[in-house]
Amino acid sequence: MKKYFLVLILSLASICFTQTTIDSPIPNNSKQMLLVVTDSPTSTKGELVYFERESDDSPWQNISNTIPVVLGRNGLGWGNGLNSVDSSKLPIKTEGDGRSPAGVFELGAAFGYASADEMGGLNISYIPITEMVECIDDIKSSYYNMIVSRAEIEEVDWQSSEKMFFAQIWYEQGIVVEQNTTPIVNGAGSCIFLHNWSRSDETSAGCTEMEPEKLKEIIYWLDASANPVLVQLTKQLLKEYQKPWQLPFSEELR
Numbered sequence: 001m002k003k004y005f006l007v008l009i010l011s012l013a014s015i016c017f018t019q020t021t022i023d024s025p026i027p028n029n030s031k032q033m034l035l036v037v038t039d040s041p042t043s044t045k046g047e048l049v050y051f052e053r054e055s056d057d058s059p060w061q062n063i064s065n066t067i068p069v070v071l072g073r074n075g076l077g078w079g080n081g082l083n084s085v086d087s088s089k090l091p092i093k094t095e096g097d098g099r100s101p102a103g104v105f106e107l108g109a110a111f112g113y114a115s116a117d118e119m120g121g122l123n124i125s126y127i128p129i130t131e132m133v134e135c136i137d138d139i140k141s142s143y144y145n146m147i148v149s150r151a152e153i154e155e156v157d158w159q160s161s162e163k164m165f166f167a168q169i170w171y172e173q174g175i176v177v178e179q180n181t182t183p184i185v186n187g188a189g190s191c192i193f194l195h196n197w198s199r200s201d202e203t204s205a206g207c208t209e210m211e212p213e214k215l216k217e218i219i220y221w222l223d224a225s226a227n228p229v230l231v232q233l234t235k236q237l238l239k240e241y242q243k244p245w246q247l248p249f250s251e252e253l254r
Contacts (some may be wrong), residue, residue: 027227031050031228033248034229034230035233038232041090044073046068046208049065049066067210076099077094083245101112109176110124111128111173131148134163135147140246170196173215193208195207
């Protein structure tokens with residue numbers, strides 16, 4: 001009988017451990033994290049801190065000071081990322097809603113007006129932005145939520161897009177947020193980036209903006225081999241998901 005109960009206890013412990021691991025949308029191979037926290041679902045300002053760890057069973061280490069950021073004009077809405085969503089806690093992000101995506105997202109390529117040769121030393125891929133490069137926000141296009149060059153497209157099937165080369169300081173440099181990319185769902189939001197702000201009191205259409213020098217530091221810190229992720233939450237949701245998602249703790253974001 002004792003042996004039976006011992007096996008049962010060990011089995012339950014194993015189940016609990018497995019559930020905790022499954023509950024976290026942070027990939028085990030992710031060793032870099034940008035964490036953005038806002039005061040409320042409708043806040044247009046937030047704070048960013050970034051972290052790194054040696055392995056999936058190592059604690060996250062805070063390696064930056066708090067960086068002010070601005071978000072979408074209507075705050076946060078659940079994006080299409082790595083986590084499951086609860087619509088009772090936040091609205092679901094849709095195209096043109098003016099919300100930045102909440103949740104966990106992989107980070108993709110950097111981009112900017114500089115040539116690839118001028119961006120030596122990067123550890124992530126880089127997209128040079130030229131006059132021909134656009135991000136497609138037309139939900140009827142087969143290129144929806146993709147960055148494309150008109151020079152490489154056989155047939156233009158969109159009616160609207162972001163002509164990135166003409167976005168002035170905002171797209172002078174940036175990082176692609178893999179929001180609504182796997183899979184791409186028409187109408188779930190497009191062209192979400194981390195990029196420069198022009199002023200600290202502005203809002204975005206759904207991107208996360210910050211001081212150019214701070215963003216430059218992040219671009220050169222990121223390493224594709226570390227599978228970096230972006231996490232964006234309200235303070236209340238950070239408290240709620242901290243343990244199940246195995247998120248880092250930061251006194252600066254309390």
